[in-house]
Amino acid sequence: MKLVFDCRYTRIGRHDGISRYTAGVVGALKALIDAGDPAVDGLELTMLISDERQLTMLPDLPWSKASGPTSVLEPVVSLQVNRLAPDLVISPMQTMGTFRRGYRLALTVHDLIYYSNPTPPRDLPGFVRVLWRLYHKAWWPQRMLLNRADAIVTVSETTRALISRHRLTTKPVLVARNAADLPPASVAEAAAGAAGERSASKALIYMGSFMPYKNVETLVRAVGDLPGYTLHLVSRVSKADRERLEAIDPDARLVFHDGASDEEYSELLQNATALVTASLDEGFGIPLVESMGHGTPVVVSEISVFHEIGGEAALYAPARDAAAFAARIRSLEEPDEWARRSRASRAQAETFSWEASARALAALASGSPDRSRRH
Structure with a gap:
């Protein structure tokens, strides 16, 4: 089972929330693999990055490079990912391109904040900020994106309930919660x-x-x-x-x-x-x-x-x-x-751990059925 984790949202120098989630979950998956844990038996993990400087914030794992997540190439990034022949790709965001993908895909919804608070993050490119506002003016773009995946991941039961309330997807929704690296x-x-x-x-x-x-x-x-x-x-x-x-x-x-x-x-x-x-x-x-x-x-x-x-x-x-x-x-x-x-x-x-979230995602990977499906 070849799992590719989309690490292109990893920040350089200091994590933000999505970057920390990515590093935390990928690091925990690596630890399970290194320990020979049965939950990840046969799992081959590759990180997808867009800038080699991101590697300083990520664990030591095989990696491959693709265009950045805010690039104009994002709608067709799947054509680059196809070359890796993955069985499953997990993205920590819901906007990963799916054009003619040849693998199963799990997209992540962290929150629905920007539907009621539409101001986009200031560090995004201008054209992305415009698209951001347009995207959050209606629910149908979210439904369209999510329903092109095979599964949806979210980080809290609260957000899973909101996804259900707004009928955002017909696909299964898995909770893999955020966590933190706790001191002793x-x-x-x-x-x-x-x-x-x-x-x-x-x-x-x-x-x-x-x-x-x-x-x-x-x-x-x-x-x-x-x-x-x-x-x-x-x-x-x-x-x-x-x-x-x-x-x-x-x-x-x-x-x-x-x-x-x-x-x-x-x-x-x-x-x-x-x-x-x-x-x-x-x-x-x-x-x-x-x-x-x-x-x-x-x-x-x-x-x-x-x-x-x-x-x-x-x-x-x-x-x-x-x-x-x-x-x-x-x-x-x-x-x-x-x-x-x-x-x-x-x-x-102590009720939150990256390991628990990694195990949830490993179970999603091991349950991958049709590996040849194309969209």
Whole structure:
């Protein structure tokens, strides 16, 4: 069984969400293969890349090169992939070209955010941004793309339910959840043991973009109502976004890290009172798992997917209610409450693993029937 995993969305230098998902799942598949696990018996794994610099962010596996995923050649990229003679191709996106493909194909839907929040990511080429907006004005383009695949993968039960609700595909939908690379359990144990110090640190962490649906403005207003608290904004930020957020509340103490390294991010989490996010919509929420893995509680908006991820460990507030966010954060000032949430957070984080997702995808590969089907 020859499986090709589309790794062309891997970022160079630092992962984003889809890039991290790709590296996490492919790395876990490699680990299963190296261990001789029966789940991947006979599986031959090849990575499809578009830039050799991506290899520094990926495991050591056979690879092949194709045009980039935002290239004008994307509708016919399958003609390049056919040369590899794969049995199954898994793409971490739903837009992979399918013209005259000679293999089974699984496409991934991470979320449906952009139907209600249509602003595209700013780093996409201009023509892709135009197509992006047109694509999200109706459901039929999504249905057309998904129904040309043989199976659909998604990263949460929440998104699977939305796919069903909007009748986006007639094909089987498999959940292979996002996860995170957790630190040793001793890190979380140390956090719970230092509950008094951590609850008193009054350091809040936000990891994510500054797009409108992320609703960072609510977090800024909440911090403005919390004397002594500091909100650390970890991701890269434009000058315009920084100035806009700083103007919301002069009492809010904000620290812009403008793209902290993974090591710096981990250190921030190990010294924080909580990770906070007020997103209006998400397909998952890897920062929640990362924070909980460190034993650091999370205070998040009460959207369905965050309940799926945070379970009983997280604290929830209405997405646009800054006062409610402030109250939930303030409740962590009691060391006993902080320690309880910390221990529950680590236990919840351990329910997510790249290995579990890799096994789900390996089962999809092993179930491949008609290998000669063409579309």
